[in-house]
Amino acid sequence: xxxxxxxxxxxxxxASASSTRTAESTQYLDPNRSASPVDQPTTAVRPPxxxxxxxxxxxxxxxxxxxxxxxxxxxxWVWGSPVLxxxxxxxxPLAAATTNLDDLGGWGLxxxxxxxxxxxLVLAIAACVVELWSKRPRIPMLGIATTVxxxxxxxxxxxxxxxxxxxxxxxxxxxxxxxxxxxxxPTGVDARFYWPAFFAQWAWxxxxxxxxxxDVVLRWFxxxxxxxxxxxxxxxxxxxLGGTRAPWVAAWLFLGLNWIxxxxxxxxxxxxxxxxxxxxxxLGPLATRRTDTAGVAGWPRPxxxxxxxxxxxxxxVSAMTPPNSPTLPPRQLLLIYFSAALCLLAIAPTHQLTPFxxxxxxxxxxxxxxxxxxxxVIVATLGVGIYILIAGRDFWMTQISMITGGGxxxxxxxxxxxxxxxxxxxxxxxxLLRALMPVxxxxxxxxxxxxxxxxxxxxxxxxxxxxxxxMAAVQSYGGELLLRVILYGLPVLTILAVDALRAFVRADRxxxxxxxxxxxxxxxxxxLIRGGNDAYMDVTTExxxxxxxxxxxxxxxxxxxxxxxxxxxGLEGIGEHNRAPGVEGCTQIANDPLRCIDQMQPQTLLFxxxxxxxxxxxxxxxxxxxxxxRDQLIxxxxxxxxxxxxxxxxxxxxxxxx
Amino acid sequence: xxxxxxxxxxxxxxxxxxxxxxxxxxTNRGRLTTAGATQRGLTWAVAASVxxxxxxxxxxxxxxxxxxxxxxxxxxxxxxxxxxxxxxxAPAAPAAPAPAPAPAP
Numbered sequence: 001x002x003x004x005x006x007x008x009x010x011x012x013x014x015a016s017a018s019s020t021r022t023a024e025s026t027q028y029l030d031p032n033r034s035a036s037p038v039d040q041p042t043t044a045v046r047p048p049x050x051x052x053x054x055x056x057x058x059x060x061x062x063x064x065x066x067x068x069x070x071x072x073x074x075x076x077w078v079w080g081s082p083v084l085x086x087x088x089x090x091x092x093p094l095a096a097a098t099t100n101l102d103d104l105g106g107w108g109l110x111x112x113x114x115x116x117x118x119x120x121l122v123l124a125i126a127a128c129v130v131e132l133w134s135k136r137p138r139i140p141m142l143g144i145a146t147t148v149x150x151x152x153x154x155x156x157x158x159x160x161x162x163x164x165x166x167x168x169x170x171x172x173x174x175x176x177x178x179x180x181x182x183x184x185x186p187t188g189v190d191a192r193f194y195w196p197a198f199f200a201q202w203a204w205x206x207x208x209x210x211x212x213x214x215d216v217v218l219r220w221f222x223x224x225x226x227x228x229x230x231x232x233x234x235x236x237x238x239x240x241l242g243g244t245r246a247p248w249v250a251a252w253l254f255l256g257l258n259w260i261x262x263x264x265x266x267x268x269x270x271x272x273x274x275x276x277x278x279x280x281x282x283l284g285p286l287a288t289r290r291t292d293t294a295g296v297a298g299w300p301r302p303x304x305x306x307x308x309x310x311x312x313x314x315x316x317v318s319a320m321t322p323p324n325s326p327t328l329p330p331r332q333l334l335l336i337y338f339s340a341a342l343c344l345l346a347i348a349p350t351h352q353l354t355p356f357x358x359x360x361x362x363x364x365x366x367x368x369x370x371x372x373x374x375x376x377v378i379v380a381t382l383g384v385g386i387y388i389l390i391a392g393r394d395f396w397m398t399q400i401s402m403i404t405g406g407g408x409x410x411x412x413x414x415x416x417x418x419x420x421x422x423x424x425x426x427x428x429x430x431x432l433l434r435a436l437m438p439v440x441x442x443x444x445x446x447x448x449x450x451x452x453x454x455x456x457x458x459x460x461x462x463x464x465x466x467x468x469x470x471m472a473a474v475q476s477y478g479g480e481l482l483l484r485v486i487l488y489g490l491p492v493l494t495i496l497a498v499d500a501l502r503a504f505v506r507a508d509r510x511x512x513x514x515x516x517x518x519x520x521x522x523x524x525x526x527x528l529i530r531g532g533n534d535a536y537m538d539v540t541t542e543x544x545x546x547x548x549x550x551x552x553x554x555x556x557x558x559x560x561x562x563x564x565x566x567x568x569x570g571l572e573g574i575g576e577h578n579r580a581p582g583v584e585g586c587t588q589i590a591n592d593p594l595r596c597i598d599q600m601q602p603q604t605l606l607f608x609x610x611x612x613x614x615x616x617x618x619x620x621x622x623x624x625x626x627x628x629x630r631d632q633l634i635x636x637x638x639x640x641x642x643x644x645x646x647x648x649x650x651x652x653x654x655x656x657x658x
Numbered sequence: 659x660x661x662x663x664x665x666x667x668x669x670x671x672x673x674x675x676x677x678x679x680x681x682x683x684x685t686n687r688g689r690l691t692t693a694g695a696t697q698r699g700l701t702w703a704v705a706a707s708v709x710x711x712x713x714x715x716x717x718x719x720x721x722x723x724x725x726x727x728x729x730x731x732x733x734x735x736x737x738x739x740x741x742x743x744x745x746x747x748a749p750a751a752p753a754a755p756a757p758a759p760a761p762a763p
Contacts, residue, residue, distance in 0.1 A: 330684040337680050341673070375676050375704075382711060386669050389719045390662045400726050 073135060081131035081141050084123050085148045091120035092159050099160040104538055106426030106617040109157060109531025117156060121523055124152040128252060129516045132245055142248050146230060153523050155223030157531060163539045164218035169264040171570035173214050178574040179203040186575030194395040197349040198267035221265040230255060232276030233491045239284040240495050246502055254494040256522040257441050259434055259529040260487045268484060271354030274343040276491060278358055281340045282371040285328055326372055337373050344380035348387040353471055355384040357488040360467040368460055423618040430532030438486050441493050448496030451503045461496055465489035536566045536614035543608050544568050546643055550604050550650045551577060558603035563626060564590035567608035593629050609647040661718040668714050672707045679704055
């Protein structure tokens with residue numbers, strides 16, 4: 001009920017006084033305030049001044065009423081969560097030392113993770129739950145417990161693996177490398193360079209720090225950026241749900257359901273931070289609600305038996321009724337406008353899809369009159385439109401099919417799910433679990449939307465979650481589109497799901513135990529799903545050193561290619577060593593190695609252990625398949641090995657390319 | 659090129675006018691004396707600048723893009739987000755490989 005804590009003007013003061021008082025009472029943390037069966041939502045506004053207007057400010061404030069149960073907490077509640085959190089962190093180095101990554105297979109990280117790693121995760125969950133169950137949950141402690149939970153779940157790969165996993169993260173690190181120094185994006189290499197803000201930002205950081213790589217940043221980026229996302233979801237949930245515990249549950253549920261793995265070092269990860277910031281502004285301090293003086297607000301009919309006015313009249317009254325004004329002082333409002341506009345303008349050159357997701361969500365909120373500052377929609381639309389038109393001219397002149405679809409209807413769904421449903425048993429199970437998670441999320445959210453409607457007569461949240469699905473029209477974007485559509489809606493979906501869970505436990509408080517057990521199941525499943533590809537997404541320190549040495553030894557402009565598109569092959573040399581001639585069926589050499597090598601004639605060929613494992617667990621190859629190709633190439637006399645160690649190798653062409 | 663720069667400048671003008679209008683609206687909210695004339699003037703200025711920006715955008719590529727979207731007449735390339743690296747230029751002829759010592763494992 002963010003909008004109810006607004007100045008409603010002289011004409012509506014009496015009508016809204018009671019609701020304003022109710023909402024204002026939620027500004028203070030009081031776990032024993034539970035007279036109403038429904039927690040009132042809070043807003044990110046300052047508590048209202050107790051002084052009536054005109055009263056001198058030096059009048060003593062009335063004393064804050066003491067909580068009814070102000071007695072000391074038992075040591076279990078005081079020390080339980082901190083001790084569990086510390087134990088979880090202590091387990092992490094042990095997990096790193098005892099996890100054998102050489103055994104990574106189709107089941108991914110979960111199958112090889114040391115018992116210490118699992119213990120750390122369980123302890124982190126226990127730290128969160130114990131603090132939340134306390135009579136007086138401490139916000140700083142909940143924050144620390146949530147941080148530990150993120151470290152033990154999203155950060156677990158960073159803890160047990162010596163380098164960042166995920167090929168794309170290294171490729172984007174290579175994009176940053178291409179911009180560092182000159183600051184000019186290379187042309188004709190990759191469409192993502194038409195949105196170079198993220199690469200330029202990190203190139204600037206890199207140059208300013210005086211370092212020549214971002215390996216450490218790549219490794220810890222997922223945990224850090226997910227922590228920022230969780231803060232955004234918490235802030236959103238505070239506005240939409242209210243209460244003191246529900247927002248934390250929303251943040252944890254968001255973490256537990258976020259298997260989508262778009263948190264690697266990437267523009268979209270930053271784009272989602274900006275998106276959540278703007279959404280939090282719009283649904284928090286800028287939130288308003290139209291008051292329908294006709295007495296019947298919106299459709300469908302809210303109260304059984306109430307007289308139904310003509311629809312035209314309700315629309316007219318709604319359109320002519322100005323939204324309530326936020327209670328913030330003008331300078332704070334202007335600062336928020338400025339920050340929101342800055343975020344919206346920053347998204348435009350950062351990522352292709354995120355601007356459209358947030359603009360769509362803001363349009364929904366603006367149409368239903370739910371936030372002040374609707375000019376932000378115009379600012380965002382103009383900013384994005386002009387950016388694409390002027391700065392992205394070369395992009396749309398040459399790659400219009402990315403916008404129009406190019407006749408590839410259904411491509412995103414096919415690439416996002418069906419084409420990925422391959423591999424050994426572990427791979428298939430993990431991928432089916434990935435498909436199951438969004439279904440579970442949407443089911444919970446739909447129940448939550450129903451609960452929200454019963455409580456608030458409000459359908460806007462579910463609309464906010466649906467809006468990003470409109471982007472599915474851009475079918476040619478590829479399989480990751482589907483993942484991002486799910487991710488853009490996930491914050492709102494999880495908040496609705498928490499409303500459903502809250503209604504579920506209010507019927508019987510013992511059900512809270514079931515939720516705790518659910519959390520104990522959800523996070524290990526998350527670890528299984530997220531780590532499912534780690535057999536071929538794992539990157540070792542040897543891989544990185546070998547790749548850097550190969551680029552150092554490659555002649556200027558020479559083509560350097562991996563056997564398959566996994567591993568850190570793109571960590572540098574973008575624009576100089578990766579301009580491969582387009583050969584049909586050779587998007588990766590492993591598709592048809594000898595023909596592709598013969599036609600592409602790469603100067604340097606990179607072999608990683610991850611390529612070998614990708615073939616075995618994903619493509620049904622026999623173990624040792626990459627070694628056989630390597631031996632065949634060496635035996636042909638075309639290549640010689642400059643480095644060999646296990647499955648890792650660097651082959652350099654002996655015969656000059658024709 | 660000049661058209662593009664001018665379009666960016668007009669966008670900057672739109673942002674400044676939006677900011678000025680927001681300042682006038684918010685700082686006069688709730689006062690007995692409102693800045694009605696200023697606010698109205700800025701509203702018109704914002705509308706005019708947005709209209710100018712739309713015209714500039716249409717002249718500097720908007721019409722071309724619209725034509726491409728409607729007719730689909732464009733040289734198309736492969737979407738690169740799924741295919742990581744797409745070559746659009748002929749590869750430079752590499753020099754003959756120099757024998758390099760094998761790195762230590």
